[in-house]
Amino acid sequence: MIQRLYNWTMSLAEHPNALWALALVSFVESSFFPIPPDVLMIPMIIARPNRAWLIATVALVASVLGGLLGYAIGAFAFEQIGQPILESLGKGDAVAEFNTRFNDFGFWAVLGAGxxxxxxxxxxxxxxxTGMPLGVFIxxxxxxxAIRFYLVAGLLxxxxxPIRDFIEKRLGLVTTIFLVFLFGGFLLVRYL
Known part of the structure; x- marks a missing residue:
């Protein structure tokens, strides 16, 4: 099923209304859809590099708005909608433990996942x-x-x-390592 969703998402990149499709995918990916917007962004930017910044901006705005839907699901419909979504992603067991620590590291959690x-x-x-302050979340x-989408747009x-393979296979790892070092640096400064 995921492969069919991926193929469908890729086919949207060639559609005349690809920017609207990107906005839709970016919006729903932030709250329940399993395919990231990069799948659409990459072919769209490769096809029209002069629109890279517009494409990244559309993904950014729609993703943040979709994140607000995800926030609302967590705040108002966690048991009915949120928990089944998290369980389908294999994250259901860690929910209770995660809740106790989440807001202590909320900024970093949102930044890292974003x-x-x-x-x-x-x-x-x-x-x-968990009731993270809405302003901090936004x-x-x-x-x-912005970091994620503009980085992808800038590289493309x-x-x-030629950079497509790196973005699709290694950019997430490089970014994760960077965040670990950044977070580790803050911890060292705080406790030394």
């Missing part, structure tokens, strides 16, 4: 469920998704198709 391949919908739902979502704009 940039890395970790499913952003998990963090948006958990942010609402600001961090904007920062995280500058290097074109």
């Amino acid at each position: 940039i890395t391949p970790f499913p952003f919908k998990v963090i948006t739902i958990m942010s609402g469920w 600001a961090t979502s904007i920062i995280a998704r 704009w500058k290097f074109g198709s």
Whole structure:
């Protein structure tokens, strides 16, 4: 089923209304859809590099708005909608333990999930469920998704198709390692 969704999402990149399709995918990916918007962004930017920044902006705005839907699911419909979504992603068992620690690291959780391949919908739902301050959630979502989408757009704009393999296979790992070092640096400064 995931492969069919992936193929369907890829086919949208060639559609005349691809920007609207990107907005839709970016919106629903932040709350329940399993395919990330990068699947659409990459072929769209490779096909029209002069629109890279517009494409990234559409993904950013729609993703943050979709994150608000995820937040609302967590805040108002966690048991009916949020928990089944998290369980379908294999994250159901960690929910109770995660809740106790989430808001202590909420900024970092949202930032990390917004940039890395970790499913952003998990963090948006958990942010609402744990009652993370909405302003912190929105600001961090904007920062995280801007970093992710503009980084992808910038790499594709500058290097074109040859960078595609790196983005699809290694960018998430490189970004995750960077965040671990950044977070580790803050912890060292705080406790030394």
